[in-house]
Amino acid sequence: MSREKGFAIEIRERYQDVAGDRWPAAVGPQPDELLSSWLHRLAIANGVAPRSFAGGLGLGGGMWSPRLDARLPEDVAAWLGARTGVACEAISAMAMTDGALAPLWLPLRETARRSRSTWIQYCAVCLADDSAPYFRRSCRLASRISCFTHRCGLRDRCPACRAGIVPFAQTELVPQYVCVCCGFDLRGAAKVSVGLAARRLERSIDDICKAEIAKGSPTIHEWVARLLRVPVIVGIGSGRPLTSLPASARIRCFEQLAQRADDERVVAADRAAPRRCRIAPTTGGRDGLITRFADFLDAHQRSPRFSRARPPGADLAALLAAYARAVGDGPRSKRRGGGAGLHKSLAA
Numbered sequence: 541m542s543r544e545k546g547f548a549i550e551i552r553e554r555y556q557d558v559a560g561d562r563w564p565a566a567v568g569p570q571p572d573e574l575l576s577s578w579l580h581r582l583a584i585a586n587g588v589a590p591r592s593f594a595g596g597l598g599l600g601g602g603m604w605s606p607r608l609d610a611r612l613p614e615d616v617a618a619w620l621g622a623r624t625g626v627a628c629e630a631i632s633a634m635a636m637t638d639g640a641l642a643p644l645w646l647p648l649r650e651t652a653r654r655s656r657s658t659w660i661q662y663c664a665v666c667l668a669d670d671s672a673p674y675f676r677r678s679c680r681l682a683s684r685i686s687c688f689t690h691r692c693g694l695r696d697r698c699p700a701c702r703a704g705i706v707p708f709a710q711t712e713l714v715p716q717y718v719c720v721c722c723g724f725d726l727r728g729a730a731k732v733s734v735g736l737a738a739r740r741l742e743r744s745i746d747d748i749c750k751a752e753i754a755k756g757s758p759t760i761h762e763w764v765a766r767l768l769r770v771p772v773i774v775g776i777g778s779g780r781p782l783t784s785l786p787a788s789a790r791i792r793c794f795e796q797l798a799q800r801a802d803d804e805r806v807v808a809a810d811r812a813a814p815r816r817c818r819i820a821p822t823t824g825g826r827d828g829l830i831t832r833f834a835d836f837l838d839a840h841q842r843s844p845r846f847s848r849a850r851p852p853g854a855d856l857a858a859l860l861a862a863y864a865r866a867v868g869d870g871p872r873s874k875r876r877g878g879g880a881g882l883h884k885s886l887a888a
């Protein structure tokens with residue numbers, strides 16, 4: 541062996557032979573990550589701006605990645621799988637596959653008119669905490685108004701310039717948490733406050749949706765139709781459905797609905813009990829809130845269409861009462877088992 545210093549040169553396999561069709565940078569999906577979010581990260585990691593990446597995929601411009609969220613063709617999933625090493629199933633799972641909740645998806649809108657919804661929402665604290673900031677699938681639903689982890693409201697636009705979040709239109713190698721329109725770092729957006737009752741209501745709605753989907757229950761369609769009409773019940777949004785309203789208006793809807801359901805509960809308690817036994821508005825917790833919410837929806841939202849078309853077992857009040865019984869009003873540790881209890885209760 542020579543003692544002379546120098547570089548050892550060795551002939552190895554060609555990169556093409558080793559990597560095949562794989563792109564150089566691997567990007568793994570994050571928990572609950574939306575397909576479009578992963579695509580934007582994938583593009584930037586591989587040195588291509590998202591707008592140009594769409595061309596590479598043979599897709600048109602505009603909202604190319606949110607369109608894939610809504611409908612991912614199998615051949616595109618397979619093509620992406622071959623180039624990223626991520627299983628096709630994992631790629632497909634990032635798309636919005638839950639058809640039963642499709643009416644609650646925020647519509648694809650590139651412009652962000654003040655009084656209208658935008659296509660995606662985010663929690664600034666989540667983005668700040670993420671090692672690789674990403675957008676969540678759950679934030680595509682109009683029925684989501686807050687972050688369950690950070691207990692703050694979701695935002696649906698840039699707080700600096702009020703534009704919508706449009707990372708698919710990014711023409712530079714800039715991460716998706718930076719506003720495409722003004723360059724504001726969305727991770728620095730201030731927390732939005734949402735009342736406790738509204739957050740409890742939202743959480744219950746989310747739990748029920750998940751349980752109904754897991755059961756494959758046909759009542760989910762009626763449940764979703766009722767949720768869409770929540771703004772009409774509380775008189776916000778000039779008769780438009782939940783999906784049309786911006787995040788700030790949907791937060792107001794939930795706060796008012798929670799308040800009105802609670803007011804009705806207090807009135808009912810007044811009628812039923814002497815003054816000294818009244819239930820204060822802050823007591824009753826989740827149990828009381830859900831029960832009154834169900835009664836409230838039934839009283840205010842029953843339409844001839846629902847009355848005629850209501851399938852057997854589709855009584856929302858009964859469903860929510862069962863949920864309230866299963867979840868109870870106990871401490872946090874007790875609630876954790878609520879899902880299983882609900883299944884048991886609904887199956888009975």
Ligand SMILES: [Zn+2]
Pocket residue numbers: 663664665666667687688689690691
């Ligand atoms: Zn968060």
Ligand SMILES: [Zn+2]
Pocket residue numbers: 698699700701702703719720721722723724
């Ligand atoms: Zn901006």
